[in-house]
Amino acid sequence: MTGFADHLIVAPVLLPLATAALMLLLGEGRRHAKATINVLSTAIGLAVAVHLLRDVAQHDAPAAFGVYLPGNWPVPYGIVLVADRLSALMAVLTGSVGLAALLFALARWQHAGVYFHVLFQLQLMGLYGAFLTADLFNLFVFFEVLLAASYGLLLHGGGGARVRAGLHYIAINLVASLLFLIGVAVLYGVTGTLNMADIAQKLHAVPDSDRGLLHAGAAILAIAFLAKAGLWPLNFWLPPAYAAASAPAAAVFAILTKVGVYAVLRLWTLCFPADAGASAGFGGGALVWGGIATLAFGALGMLASQQLAKLAGYAVIASSGTLLAAIGFAAPALSGGALFYLASSTLAGCALFLLVELLERARQVEVGPQQLDDGDSALPAFVDAEPPPDVNLDDEERALTGRAIPSALAFLGVAFTVCALVTAGLPPLSGFVAKLAMLTALLDVRTPAAWTLFTLTIVSGLCGAIALMRVGVRHFWAAHDRPAPRLRVIETLPIAGLLVASLALVLQAETALDYTRATAESLQSPKQYVDAVMSARPVGRSPERAP
């Protein structure tokens, strides 16, 4: 990468920041202007992320790492941004989820609070930054940015349930942030650097007397990430918080747990690879068994939950558990499948959270007629069409055959089915491809933990299928002739988009799996990453002047 393309690495961070600042200047009104700016900025962010992905996918190491020095300081001293395959993949997922949630919010939720658009852009900035940074303390700062924005988004819309869940969410995350700081401080005390690549490089030289301290620091840091990722038993805050959040906020939160998974994956593979001597694979067993416990907890929670929103929360937990357990084996083929699963489950989780609101609205139609202020953009209902003249009529003088299913209900049904298939991992959709890739790789590991995860992956799929089918039956088969719900096109568009993206993952499964496997390979040999970062040089400065 040379010239202008180099600066694109920092664009996903700067763009949302500038957009948020601009929208703050616009004041409290001008909703249309803000919405337009927000959509444009989010779309450009997604385009940049896709560009980064295509760029890193085309090259092999060392060109597969885009290294950017924001302050133009020499490497171990300044902050470094790195776009590698994993970062680019996460950035693309962030952009897709963000755009979908934003489009959904345009219909109703953007009116529920003044600073929705600003908070939304700051949330995106924190996410992009966390995925792109290669500096441990900078990661902390971006974590705080995304958390602070998520506190605001969680409370968006107000109400007792949200405030109550928000209080727990904020308290838990503040404690996790403090643990993050302890971990960073200990790692700095042991290695004397905050640059991730530099830390990885210096871990070999840590004396044995400091190794206990190093492990303690790494474990404390991991607890902070795992609390974010929703590892059992650190995840009791998650279902109530995600269920209480407004639909677009919850949809964005679908990727927040993946930030924790990403941080664990990045730092763990970087610091404790197989050739790290006394620290090789430190904590791998804890990741595997913790992930397995989380998966079991998520599957049971899905079966036990009455509300669809809680069920979606437990689905997020189950997918986190699968990912953490699969990553913990440090087998490239398995991690490759897990990354494919990450993409698939993030898209499906986001779509599920958006669907929750529409389905709940469909249920409320039974209680009372719905208030829809702009009926023009609603999907056609088809129910008022005249029956053809030569059709048998029932007792209420309505046609027995050829009765059109309201398109809104048809859309909800199809979308929910697709979503359920992806979430539960049933063929022929992307969840199945991902689970198949992971199960095949698990067969080669052959340890008790691998067999446990193998069994549990299948059983949890069954649990998910049962739970989702029960919800589907309750929502779509229950009432015979209830009024059809009315949906706006702008609400159905993002869900359809996410599900089409999920379908595209299946159609392009070979390409996608190649990409994720290459990602996993490069993660398991962190030397390329370290070399790429350490060999970066400031622009326009002669080497002898560098300190």
Next chain:
Amino acid sequence: MEVVISIAIGVMAGAGVWLVLRPRTFQVLIGLSLLSYAINLFIFSVGSLSVDREPIVRPGVAADLAQYTDPLPQSLVLTAIVIGFATTALFLVVLLALRGLSGGDHVDGREERP
């Protein structure tokens, strides 16, 4: 000095953990603040404690940690203080909102039934 700093960190962290586990929102808030003070001191102390050493390089004195104190933990503490202050303020707002909505100061929004 190490002993004094350690005891200070330990006492504040202990009190902070105890308060965070209490059922009243204000106690949780004070506990979080105490914890963050303890951790700020902790970050400060990982740069190895020293007396009367400056972080800024003077001309004529070799730039190594034998002559100076480590400037990085100080900047980290500064960032951590700012972020901690902002999030604590936010927590305070949510605390007041919950108090207004539920009429009590229990963290779950309602009193436990005995």
